Amino acid sequence: MKNLKIYSSILTITTLLFSCGEEKKETVEVIRPVKYVEIKTSNLIGSHTYSGLAKAQEEAALSFRVSGTINRRLAKVGDRVKKGQTLITLDPTDFQVSYTQSAATEKSSIAQIKNADANLKSSEANYLAAKSNYIRYEKLYETNSVSLNEFEQSKANYEAALSSYNAAKSQVVAAKAQAAASGSATQSAENQVSYTRLKAPFEGIISTVNVEQNESVSQGSTVMVLSSEKNPEIEVGIPEIGIAQVKKDQEVTVRFSVIPDKTFIGKVFEVGYSSSGSTYPVTIRLVETDDRIRPGMPADVTFEFSDSQNATSAIVVPPGSVGEDDKGNFVYVLNKKGDSGDVTAKRTPVKVGPLMDKGFEVKEGLQTGQIIAAAGLNVLRDGIVVKLFHESK
Numbered sequence: 001m002k003n004l005k006i007y008s009s010i011l012t013i014t015t016l017l018f019s020c021g022e023e024k025k026e027t028v029e030v031i032r033p034v035k036y037v038e039i040k041t042s043n044l045i046g047s048h049t050y051s052g053l054a055k056a057q058e059e060a061a062l063s064f065r066v067s068g069t070i071n072r073r074l075a076k077v078g079d080r081v082k083k084g085q086t087l088i089t090l091d092p093t094d095f096q097v098s099y100t101q102s103a104a105t106e107k108s109s110i111a112q113i114k115n116a117d118a119n120l121k122s123s124e125a126n127y128l129a130a131k132s133n134y135i136r137y138e139k140l141y142e143t144n145s146v147s148l149n150e151f152e153q154s155k156a157n158y159e160a161a162l163s164s165y166n167a168a169k170s171q172v173v174a175a176k177a178q179a180a181a182s183g184s185a186t187q188s189a190e191n192q193v194s195y196t197r198l199k200a201p202f203e204g205i206i207s208t209v210n211v212e213q214n215e216s217v218s219q220g221s222t223v224m225v226l227s228s229e230k231n232p233e234i235e236v237g238i239p240e241i242g243i244a245q246v247k248k249d250q251e252v253t254v255r256f257s258v259i260p261d262k263t264f265i266g267k268v269f270e271v272g273y274s275s276s277g278s279t280y281p282v283t284i285r286l287v288e289t290d291d292r293i294r295p296g297m298p299a300d301v302t303f304e305f306s307d308s309q310n311a312t313s314a315i316v317v318p319p320g321s322v323g324e325d326d327k328g329n330f331v332y333v334l335n336k337k338g339d340s341g342d343v344t345a346k347r348t349p350v351k352v353g354p355l356m357d358k359g360f361e362v363k364e365g366l367q368t369g370q371i372i373a374a375a376g377l378n379v380l381r382d383g384i385v386v387k388l389f390h391e392s393k
Helices: 002-025 093-142 148-194
Strands: 032-034 036-038 046-055 059-063 068-073 086-090 197-199 204-209 222-227 233-239 251-256 259-271 279-286 298-305 314-317 323-325 328-336 342-349 351-356 359-364 371-373 385-388
Touching: 086 222, 093 148, 233 298, 251 279, 328 351, 342 371
Parallel strands: 032 385
Antiparallel strands: 036 371, 046 233, 046 298, 059 222, 068 086, 086 197, 204 222, 233 279, 251 259, 251 298, 259 279, 314 359, 323 328, 328 342, 328 371, 342 385, 351 359
8 A cells, every 4th residue: 555655656746747848848939029111212312422432533553665674663652753753773784785786877877878979979970971971972973973883882871870870879768768777776776775764654652562673574564553642533333323313513522531520522523334333433523632531541422412303213221131141132021910910021032232321222122012121130030920110209
């Protein structure tokens, strides 16, 4: 009897333990609240800010027109240089030798012209004398005053003198052609010598140096980059939704995070006609500049759009509502689930444009009137049930 009681107690405890275990295994579905936004079309009426970069108004990648070895580097990064200032030189020895040889050949060609001219004058005199003598003998022969032999001799002398005269003229032409070719060769050799000196094409600041002294460089390879220091420009990409409203000479405001104490006024200088990726390049020139502005500095450019007739409508969603993985961009569309107020999150692929100040432009995948999750995409999954989070006003 005592054993039966003990057995009953053990059975009761075991039953209770199993009951507790079963209760622990039961899970309660937690329905998360999610911030949401309703899809609407918007246009660019009002103020819109886009990110851009400062760049030099003029920038030149400097290179030599000849190959050689650098023997002097006269400027370094950060140096301010004047127009025409020598920046780097190559060893000119070989080019100077070529120039000396070309100059000597040209001098010899000029001397040949003088000799040819002297020979031409002599040949011309002989020709004129032989011609006069031939005409005189021709008339005398007609009156039987000279013999046939004497007449034919005068004719032979005349023809020989004419041939020599024509040959002398040809020699002068050839000598002049040779001198011209020699002169061109000398000029080319002189140019080659001058090409060993790399000079600044405009006033500016050295932004890049790619070579060192005694280094060999090839023709056309960039050795330095020179940037103009005055009147920097801002290049900004405008999405297709707003490019139609950007006009040349339109006034904008420009701010630099590194110059927080000043707002700059700029004007649109160039509006790109073809897109670069998903945006169109627009160049801004500042009305008033500042020495603190350097090429490559990020800038915020604010446009004021007020032309409602030319405004283009588009779907723009908050940045936090768009996710990205190896399959591309996506959002979670929230579909109502009966009358309970709960909704189901559906992962929906979308094609997005550039990030604007209000968010991403969505080109494909969404329609007006739909509701999407505005944040918290990392805790959502396809098919999950959530509640719409209504912020208190």
